[in-house]
Amino acid sequence: MxxxxxEQTILRDQAVSWVNADAPVSAFRKLRDSGSITGFAPDTWKSICEMGWTGIVVPEAHGGSDLGYMTFGLLLEELGKQLVASPLYASGLVGATALRFAGTDAQKQNCLPAIASGEAIVTLAIDEGPRHAPDAIAMSAEKTGSGYRLNGTKSFVIEGGSATHLIVAARSGQDIVLLLVDASATGLSREVLKTADSRGYANITFKNVDVAATALMSAGHGKATLDAILDRARAGIASEMLGAASAAFDMTLEYLKTRKQFGQLIGSxxxxxxxxxxLYTEMELTRSAVEAALQAIDAGSKDVPLLCSLSKYKVGAFLFRMSNQLIQIHGGIGMTDEFNAGFYLKRARAVEALYxxxxxxxxxxxxxxxx
Amino acid sequence: MTEHAALETFRSEVKTWLTQNFPKSLVGKAALYMGFDHNVPMEGDALRWRQALAERGFGAPTWPKAYGGAGLSAIEARALGEELAAAGAFNPIPLLTGMGSTMVGPTVLEYGTEDQKLRHLSPIARGEVRWCLGLSEPNAGSDLAALATKAVNKGDYWEVNGQKIWTSGADISQWCGALVRTDSNAAKRDGLSFLLFTMDQPGVTTRPIRLIAGASPFCETFFNDARGDKTDLLGPINEGWTVVKRLLQHERQSQTGAAPIASTGASLSQMAKQYVGVNDRGELNDPDLRLRLASHLMDARTHSLTLQRIAAEARGNPKVTAAASILKNSATSVAQTRAELTLEIMGHQGLGWEGSAFATDEIEAVRGWLAGKAMSIYGGSYEVQNNIISKNILGLPETTQKG
Known part of the structure; x- marks a missing residue:
């Protein structure tokens, strides 16, 4: 660590006690069993917003605390341990980041305070096919007299079902542009996905969606801005993944110390x-990569792209292996729905695909x- | 004065001292004196430089002044290293002392009597005495506590009989620190003591071992009625296992840095581009090799980030901890993978043993690849480190295997 x-220690400790008391993995189970459409419980989301976590990367001038990505990562790690379901990551980190990097002054003024308060859920809509391919954006933003007309489909948009606003990457002539779109716009339809990991993903179709010229994000042109946003999204999800993997490790270690077969503890x-x-060695190494990416972002290092790819790669590899070993070492009990191992395995594959x-x-x- | 200002003052003192003491003739000669060839003699300017370092305590900078060091903090010592490097200077003393600076010295500092510290530490800090370690035996490798070399109390001295193996530098060392059995009736870990004695005596003979990579620093060492002074038992009698565990932690710690040295990633990918060629997108022509090379460079970067993280967590005062086992295994796999990839990149040119058909770096790659196989064996094998992690860090129950 x-x-x-x-300040970070206090926030982390606050997260630990809140997660254990109010949002343990049993709460996620309840949510899954309820067949929730949004993929999160309103009460959970309300608590998160009240604690101010949605404003951690929002500038103070826009109602946030601007505590940085390392701080946000610490919270996501703790929430990841218990698979807490909420739009905190998608909106508070990714949406806020996109606005910071690409929003016009008016967009920032309108949206950032609403993200910080939890009133708005702003999510990024990038991919269009089954795989992450930011270089293959085909959705069109055709210039009209008063603004842009959007046509195309965005797939697997995280918290896409509950989002109030979408930041959409589209092709306008030769450029890739970002547009801030109201999720209730005419011609926009969303299909909430029932995924193995029970998180709130949606496919979103744009059919002649007309938006005003003011929807265009100012610095939204070019790959560099999009990469900067995506890298912060990757570093953030890597923290959640590290949390899930470390919880899986702890569960496994506990089992090795308590389960007996052949008359002995299997850990012997x-x-x-x-x-x-x-696994422990890999976890310690992975933690270094995850923390280095967050620190690089906060320090404004030129190594951000390299370290964010390193972070997502290393944590992906570790979570893959750890989630499989969680099941394998628990044996039959790990296969049962009653036990939590399956939740971690399912979450592991969903976040692996993300960004x-x-x-x-x-x-x-x-x-x-x-x- | 703030900590930062104090460090800057220290740096400027070192800079001045370097201009006055580091001979210009040695600039760029670090490789000559810091390489693996121990036989470059310290003469003329090199000898004067070693003496200047010793005079100022910079040979073993973190040791107390009373024992030949400079009493520096870990942060100051790092600054000293950086200033040396910036001036093209180097500290040859640790290498000149064999196992003295990195392992014997720190252990004497912790367990030695005042008399032992005064007699043994200064000669190490001055780079005047080379030490070897008598640990492994033909029948006691990973199971080190099974060793059979005996030391018998002869009244005014200890009489040592037995054989050690893998004693690095035994043929050129003046002193040896050996783990010996002093109580044959006790349980195997409880009857061991750590004895220091001189190598230059009739009862000690050494025989160099030739390895798969060719000549090596390793020796077989034979003790026939060799003698150790009564005042040279390090730590209490029959508590040598505790002493040696600590010593081996120092060893692991000294072996954790292997990857950063080997992780100058740019050069490995540059080399790959030269040997393998690139396509019109600038990617290596062998897509499979390209991805494995990327994995390796990511592992190497992660390892060095972990060293940085652990140093930061220790706030500049790195402790020798059980984490050394993690770092040793990680450093080992990074270095061994790098060696394998280097050979693969070189293709047939990575198979040379000697002769003019191969460039020097190609032959060195082959020798280094072979020599590097020892990394996962010495200093506690990969498997022994995993035992340490699972028992000491994770607290898993003891195995029921007998031994």
Whole structure:
């Protein structure tokens, strides 16, 4: 664990006690069993907003606390441990980041305070097919007399079902532009997805959606801005993934110390002891990559793209392995729905796909390194 | 004065001292004196430089002044290293002392009597005495506590009989620190003591070992009625296992930095581009190799980020901890993977043993690849480190295997 400031320590401790008391994994189970359409419980979301977590990367001038990405990462890690379902990440981190980087002054003034208060849920709509492909945006934003006309489909938009606003990447002539679109716009329809991990994803179709010229985000042109937004999104989800993986590790370690077979604790078997040692080693290494990316963002380092790809790749690899071992080492009980292991496995694969999996980021790391 | 200002003052003192003491003739000669070839003699300017370092305590900068060090904090020592590097200077003393600076010295500091500290530490800090370690035996490798070399109390000295193996630098060392059995009736870890004795005596003979990579610093070392002074037992009698566990933590700590040295990633990918070629998008022509190279560079970067993180968490005062096991295994796999990739990138040119058909760096790659296989064996094998992690860090129950 990185060296934390006093403020970060207080927030982290607050998150630990709140998650354990109010939003443990059993709350997520209840939500799943309820067949929730939004994918989160209103009370949970209300508490999160009241604690001010939605404003952590929102500038103070716009009603946030501007505490930075490392701080946000600490919270997401704690929430990730218990698979807390809420739009905190999608709106508070990704949506707020996109507005900070690409919003016009008017858009910032209108939306950032609403993100911080939780009144608005702003999410990023990038991908259009089954895989993360920010270079293959086909959705069109055709210039009209009064603004733009949008046509196309966005797939697997995180919290897309509950979003009040969407930040949409589209092609306008040769440029990739970002537009801030009201989710209730005419011609916009959303299909809430029932996914294995029970999170609130949606496919969103735009059919001749007309938006005003003021919907165009100011710095929304070009790949560099989009990459900067996506990198912060990747570093954030990596924290949640580290949290989920470390909880999976702790559950597994606990089981190794309590489960008996052949008259002994199974943790005394060297095959399992070494597996645990290797998983622990990988977890410690992964933590360094995840924290380094967040610190680089806060420090404004030129290594942000490289470190964010490193972070998402390493945590993806570890969570993949850890979620499989969670099931394997628990054996039959791990296969039952009554036990929580399955939730972690399902979540692991969903977040792996989000904003680029291991293959995407390894390729990008090589490209950024010049080979 | 603030901590930062004090450090800046220290840096400028070091700079001045370097202009006055570091001989210009040695600029760029670090490789000559800091390489693996231990036989470059310290003469002329090199000898004067070593003496200047020793005079100022910079040979073992963090040791107390009373024992030949400079009493620096870890932060100051790092600054000193940076200033040396910036001036093209280097500190050859740790290498000149074999296992002295990195392992024996820190352990003597912790467990030694005042008399032992005064007698043994200064010669190490001055780079005058080379130490070897007598630990492994032919029948006690990973199961080190099974060792059989005996030390018998002869009244005014200890008499040592037995054989050690993998004693690095035994043929050129003046002193040895050895783990020996002083009580044959006790349980195997309880009858061991750590004894210091001189190598230059009739009862000690050494034989260099040739390895798969060719010549090596390792020796077989034989003790036939060798003698150790009664005042040279390090730590209490029959508590040598505790002493040696600490010593091995220092060893692991000294082996965790292997990856950063080997992680100058740009050069490996540059080399790959030269040997393998690139396509019109600038990507390596071998897409499979490209991805494995990327994985390796990511692992190497992650390892060095972990070293930084642990140093930051220790707030400049790195402690020798159980985390050393994690770092040793990680450093090992990064370094071994790098060696394998280097050979693969070189293709047939990465198979040379000697001769003019191969460039020097190609032959070095082959020798380094072979020599590097030892990394996961020495200093507690990969598997032994995993035992330490699972028992000492994770608290898993003991195995029921006997041994």
């Amino acid at each position: 990185a060296v934390l400031t006093e 078997f060297q095959a399992l002891g070494h597996r645990a040692a290797e 680029g999996g291991q293959g995407f980021h390894r390729d990008r790391y090589a490209r950024l390194s010049g080979f």
